[in-house]
Amino acid sequence: MEITQTTSTSERDLxxxxxxxxxxxxxIPFGSIVGPLVIWLMKKDESEFLDQTGRAVLNxxxxxxxxxxxxxxxxxxxxGFPILFVLPILNVIFTxxxxxxxxxxxxxxxPMTIKFLG
Numbered sequence: 001m002e003i004t005q006t007t008s009t010s011e012r013d014l015x016x017x018x019x020x021x022x023x024x025x026x027x028i029p030f031g032s033i034v035g036p037l038v039i040w041l042m043k044k045d046e047s048e049f050l051d052q053t054g055r056a057v058l059n060x061x062x063x064x065x066x067x068x069x070x071x072x073x074x075x076x077x078x079x080g081f082p083i084l085f086v087l088p089i090l091n092v093i094f095t096x097x098x099x100x101x102x103x104x105x106x107x108x109x110x111p112m113t114i115k116f117l118g
Contacts (some may be wrong), residue, residue: 007105011047011050012103013101013103015049015050015053015105015107016099016100017039018050018053020095020099021038021039022035022036022057025061026088032065036057036061040055040058049105050097056109056113057098058117059113059114059115059116060108063110063112063113067083068084070083071084072090080081094111098110
């Protein structure tokens with residue numbers, strides 16, 4: 001679902017940064033959650049766009065961690081190996097799409113996401 005917002009350039013830049021900070025998870029454990037969480041907590045009351053963007057990113061990254069845990073467990077029955085191969089690829093693709101959409105002022109809800117934060 002795409003929600004178009006009237007946003008300033010700085011809001012769109014921060015929205016894109018919120019998406020892109022999830023790449024920190026490839027270098028720092030749980031960095032994919034901590035980076036977007038910091039921006040969301042600082043800006044959620046100031047901007048509806050950043051509140052919705054932060055929620056979308058955090059919902060996806062929390063879901064991604066859960067999918068990874070399930071895939072690791074499924075590796076015991078060999079089904080998890082292809083899932084572990086596909087998950088990081090989807091994470092990169094979806095994150096880039098989200099950042100581009102945010103830069104255009106659109107709140108993009110990631111596919112296959114569990115709505116933890118509403």
